[in-house]
Amino acid sequence: MKRLLILMLLATLAFMFFGCKPKVDPVVEQPVVVAPEPEPEPEPVEVIPEVIPVEDADFVVVYFDLDKYNLVDAAKTALENNAQVLKDNPSVMVKIEGHCDERGTVEYNLSLGEKRAKAAMDYMIDLGVASSRLDMVSYGKERPIDNGHNEAAWSKNRRAAFIVISQ
Amino acid sequence: MKYKIVIELVVVIGLLSAISFAQNVGDYQGRLSDKSSFEPTKISVEETRYIGIDYITASDSVMMKNCGVILRRDLDFSPYFEIVLFDKFFLKHLELETMTISAWKWLGTKYLIKLETEFPRSNIRLRYRLFDVDTKREIKKGTFEAKKTEYRNAVHDMANEILKSLTGDNGIYRTKVVYAKKIDDTKELFIADYDGQNEFQLTDNKSINISPTFSPDGKYIYFTSYMDGDPNIYKLKLKNNTVELFAEYPGLNAAPSVAPDGSKIACVLSKDGNSEIYLLNKNGRIEKRLTESRAIESSPTWSPDGKTIAFSSDRTGAPQIYLMDADGKNMRRLTFNGSYNDSPNWSPKGDKITFVSRAGDFTICTVDTTGRNHQVLAIYGNNENPHYSPDGNHIIFSSTRLGPSEIYTMDLFGNSQRRLTVRGGMSNPAWAPFE
Structure with a gap:
């Protein structure tokens, strides 16, 4: 944006110089190439502020029961909301992260986290979201959102979270 | 008051698991009933x-x-x-x-x-x-x-x-152990002497590095890392501490375990939408898919003769340990005690498998490869990731018995339980082979 303005400024300057001075300094040589362009007004720039970028927080976190990866009703409602966000913002792409609570083994939880991410992803596809806009990864029990060691913390950690990877 | 409750818990748990406990200097020492022999x-x-x-x-x-x-x-x-x-x-x-x-x-x-x-x-x-x-x-x-x-x-x-x-036995006193240490939101791999001394940091990629396992010659560590974003398997050369990518199939690339002859690596891939056990060759290319079910298959471990692989599967609803021939045939269930048995590791002596079993909290157990003689070795807090020493006389594991997760070792009977680390956030230990 800034660069474009500078380029244009240089172009206009060059144009002016061109008009009166037949001889060109080597320093100003580069802008000469740009000079033939007509003087366009940067119209499309003003459109950008009107689009509100989609944030991770626009997506509802999907929660799971202990050792389970099936979608309970609340999970389906959350995913329906998330599918709508993606439909309203057709260029947005997301990564679904599958997570587990701290109980259970590292490796089993990696697989379980992936089952959760996949269950969420499959339901999104059922709801009509193109699979090309969805990616997934399992973090197992490695990235808890709550470091507590009680049911309140565990239930928050058994989740599938949506992360925007491209607007 | 609190002390009294702890004592009572000890008594109850001790009775339940048919273990009696003796207090040793500093460390507690669990004595197995069959140890009398x-x-x-x-x-x-x-x-x-x-x-x-x-x-x-x-x-x-x-x-x-x-x-x-x-x-x-x-x-x-x-x-x-x-x-x-x-x-x-x-x-x-x-x-x-x-x-x-x-x-x-x-x-x-x-x-x-x-x-x-x-x-x-x-x-x-x-x-x-x-x-x-x-x-x-x-x-x-x-x-x-x-x-x-x-x-x-x-x-x-x-x-x-x-x-x-x-x-007449070879001692493990010069062998090394590897484990993951939590640093902020990352986990890096460290190597140390068998007793936790001379700790040295192996990875420094500011991501999650887990499930380290040694090659049988002790020269390499295979592990799962998120260093490139997704969980892939990497190979670390200990000589000069360099890391190369080993397997990056879509989805999970996890739980590597190298065959005793070093020719193949069993691991978990989920490229078909579900965790299955695969055999990879030394270049990371798929040689064979070993399991095929809609359940989670994980944590493969080799018998010392290379003929059998133990792994966990939740095909009955929760993880249990199964055995199969190294070509995926002749699958049979090994554990029937308890509702959650996982993270198997085969003893280098061949006769036993150690694993994690949920009994309220998570305990370290062993079972004979015949499926008999289920024994509880480590309790208190959550005990995880058991891994045998190369002589089969010891087991390294992580435990939260004192609050923070630390690395511990014990002998094959569950005696001489010792803490190796002190800073918390320690997990995923593995024992190196003999030098």
């Missing part, structure tokens, strides 16, 4: 004597004392031995100035070790003499010399030699 040999190490001619410096004097401490700890770690300590009151009772070999015999000692040291140049020279207390005869002696900075290695070498001469 195995009586450890009593052995003693006298205080180190200085035999140099120069005046000894304060730091050398500390080092000299530590040699005895380390040797006692090493030998006591072995299930074969039980250290008998010098007893001042006993000495007084016998009206003796110093311990004599007869006095040690009174204390029940079978073998006695006398240590002598001197400090030539910037080295330490350690000499041991091993006595059979019954016959009062010297049966073995040896000398070890090392730089002062590496004096622990000299003591460990000595412990290996003493163990070998008395039992």
Whole structure:
């Protein structure tokens, strides 16, 4: 944006110089190439502020029961909301992260986290979201959102979270 | 009050799992009921004597004392031995100035070790003499010399030699262990001596690095890392600490386990939408898919003869341990006790598999490969990731028994439980093969 303005400024300057001075300094040589362009007004720039970028927080976190990866009703409602966000913002792409609570083994939880991410992803596809806009990864029990060691913390950690990877 | 509750818990849990507990110095020691068939040999190490001619410096004097401490700890770690300590009151009772070999015999000692040291140049020279207390005869002696900075290695070498001469077994005192340490939101891999000393950081990629496992020649560590965003398997060369990508199939690339002959790597891939066990060749290319079910298959581990693979599967609703031939055929369930059994690791002796079992909290158990003889070895807090030492006489694992997650070791009976780390956030231990 800034660069474009500078380029244009240089172009206009060059144009002016061109008009009166037949001889060109080597320093100003580069802008000469740009000079033939007509003087366009940067119209499309003003459109950008009107689009509100989609944030991770626009997506509802999907929660799971202990050792389970099936979608309970609340999970389906959350995913329906998330599918709508993606439909309203057709260029947005997301990564679904599958997570587990701290109980259970590292490796089993990696697989379980992936089952959760996949269950969420499959339901999104059922709801009509193109699979090309969805990616997934399992973090197992490695990235808890709550470091507590009680049911309140565990239930928050058994989740599938949506992360925007491209607007 | 709290103390009382803990005591009561100990009693209840002890009764439930048919284990009785004895309090040892500092560490608690779990004694298995079937351990009565195995009586450890009593052995003693006298205080180190200085035999140099120069005046000894304060730091050398500390080092000299530590040699005895380390040797006692090493030998006591072995299930074969039980250290008998010098007893001042006993000495007084016998009206003796110093311990004599007869006095040690009174204390029940079978073998006695006398240590002598001197400090030539910037080295330490350690000499041991091993006595059979019954016959009062010297049966073995040896000398070890090392730089002062590496004096622990000299003591460990000595412990290996003493163990070998008395039992015929190779000791694990010079073997290494690897584990993951939580640093902020990341986990990096560290390597250390078997007793937790000389810790060295292996990875520094500011991501999650887990499930390390050694190649059978001890030269490489395979592990799962998120260093490139997704969980892939990487191979770390210990010689120069370089890392290369090993497997990056879509989805999970996890739980690597190298075949005993080093030719194949069993691991978990989810490229078909669900975790399955695969065999990869040395270049990371798929050689064979071993499992095919809609359930989670995970954590493969090889039998020492390379013919069988144990793994976990939740095909019955929760993880249980199964065995299959190394070509995926002849699948059979191994564990039936308890509702959640996972994270198997096959003993290098071949006869047992150690694993994690949920009984409220997570415990470390062993079971014979016949499926019989289910035993509980470690309780209190959550105990995870058991992994056998190369001699099959010890198990390393992580535990939250004191709150923070730390690395512990114990012998194959669950005795000599020791904490290796102190800073918390430790997980995923694995034991290196013999050097």
